[in-house]
Amino acid sequence: LDHRFADSITFTPVQNSGQSQMSVQVKYSDAGRVALDGLYGLPLEASDSRGRELKKICQTVLKSAKGLTDYEKILAFHDCIVLHCENLYSGTEGLEDNAYGALVLGQSSNIGYAEAMALLLTLAGMENEILYAGQDPAILQSGVYWVNRVKLDGAWYNVIPSADDPRNNLYPQHPRRGYLLVNDQVLSQGYIWEEDRYPAAAKADNWHRRSGLVVDSPEELDRIVQKALRAKEEWITLWIEDFTLKGYPIDLQPYDDLIESATVTLTNASAQSARGDKPYQTELCIHIAYEQ
Numbered sequence: 001l002d003h004r005f006a007d008s009i010t011f012t013p014v015q016n017s018g019q020s021q022m023s024v025q026v027k028y029s030d031a032g033r034v035a036l037d038g039l040y041g042l043p044l045e046a047s048d049s050r051g052r053e054l055k056k057i058c059q060t061v062l063k064s065a066k067g068l069t070d071y072e073k074i075l076a077f078h079d080c081i082v083l084h085c086e087n088l089y090s091g092t093e094g095l096e097d098n099a100y101g102a103l104v105l106g107q108s109s110n111i112g113y114a115e116a117m118a119l120l121l122t123l124a125g126m127e128n129e130i131l132y133a134g135q136d137p138a139i140l141q142s143g144v145y146w147v148n149r150v151k152l153d154g155a156w157y158n159v160i161p162s163a164d165d166p167r168n169n170l171y172p173q174h175p176r177r178g179y180l181l182v183n184d185q186v187l188s189q190g191y192i193w194e195e196d197r198y199p200a201a202a203k204a205d206n207w208h209r210r211s212g213l214v215v216d217s218p219e220e221l222d223r224i225v226q227k228a229l230r231a232k233e234e235w236i237t238l239w240i241e242d243f244t245l246k247g248y249p250i251d252l253q254p255y256d257d258l259i260e261s262a263t264v265t266l267t268n269a270s271a272q273s274a275r276g277d278k279p280y281q282t283e284l285c286i287h288i289a290y291e292q
Contacts, residue, residue: 004118004130005032030054031099031119038123050100057103058123070126070152074159074181075207077120081113082165082175089167113162114146127151131158131198133191145191149201150181156201157181163267170263171287174235178267178283180207189268189280208239208283215240215284218248225286229255236286242279250286260289 008027013020028036033051036042038058044051061080065073085102088095090109095101101108102116114130121128131147148159160179165172179186184201187193208214215221215238228236229252240248243266252262268282 004115005029005035007032029098029115031115034058034099035119035122050104053104054100054119058120061103061120062123065124070124071210073124073126074121074150074152075177077117077124078159078161078164078177078180079175080120081116081161083173085113085116085165086172087113087162087165087167087169110144110160110162111146113165114148114160117148117159117161121148121150129198131193133187133193135191147187147191147193149198152181155203155205156199157183157203157206158187158201174285174287176265176267176283176285177207177237181210182206186268186281206239208237213238221248221250221284225250225252228286229258229288232258232288232290234288236284236288238284239281240284241281243282243284244277244279246277247279248284258290260291262289263287 005028006026007029011022013022030050033044034055037044065076081102084106086107088107088109090097096105097109097111099116099119102112118128118130128150131149133145133147149156163179164176183204250264265285266282
């Protein structure tokens with residue numbers, strides 16, 4: 001197991017029969033101990049109550065995903081974490097920045113969301129890794145954002161569960177999927193990373209594309225919105241390849257007599273501040289409450 005599940009790694013020089021060698025001691029996190037148990041049959045100690053709690057949750061999630069395709073498992077793991085964890089700032093008093101916090105306690109930071117996703121993917125036998133990203137070159141080395149990378153059907157993709165469950169989320173029971181299986185082009189709209197350290201995630205085949213939810217023009221968006229309003233649908237979720245506020249005006253005024261309120265969310269809106277008026281790719285979510 002690699003650095004994803006290590007709390008600390010200690011290197012100590014030793015002399016053995018006149019030869020210089022290096023002793024490596026790894027202290028594994030709760031997730032690391034659960035992964036060692038699941039992958040290699042190294043049982044958790046009887047006193048490891050945290051590991052046992054985490055293992056029990058993981059077993060439940062994996063059991064519910066039995067029989068699913070790898071793609072369906074990624075979706076299930078993502079939604080499980082997003083729906084059952086509250087996204088808080090790292091450093092919040094008492095907060096656990098790890099998989100135990102995300103899966104057992106139901107509160108964690110970006111780090112806990114990512115470690116939980118990595119643990120479930122690992123136990124499911126799916127190749128994955130952690131990409132350390134930032135939004136400013138000066139803080140990149142600190143790994144402010146943990147991004148999950150998963151290999152699906154021979155191609156690498158990015159997943160950020162915490163970005164799909166923003167802080168102060170108004171609708172925590174409706175998972176966003178703006179950062180579910182996105183490529184590097186989408187990721188680069190709001191994040192930077194040392195690209196030469198990781199295999200490229202180049203394929204444009206995110207959840208929205210696989211679900212047929214890509215909109216190619218303002219006219220198509222307007223038709224979909226009108227159809228949803230007539231059917232009194234509560235949620236409209238779409239992917240737009242070339243979004244700008246000017247290019248895709250969302251006018252719900254003609255339906256004022258039907259709508260009590262509407263909330264429009266751009267999941268990938270970090271790109272807006274980074275790119276100004278330039279088009280960018282984003283998930284568009286509209287939540288509609290109708291007049292009774």
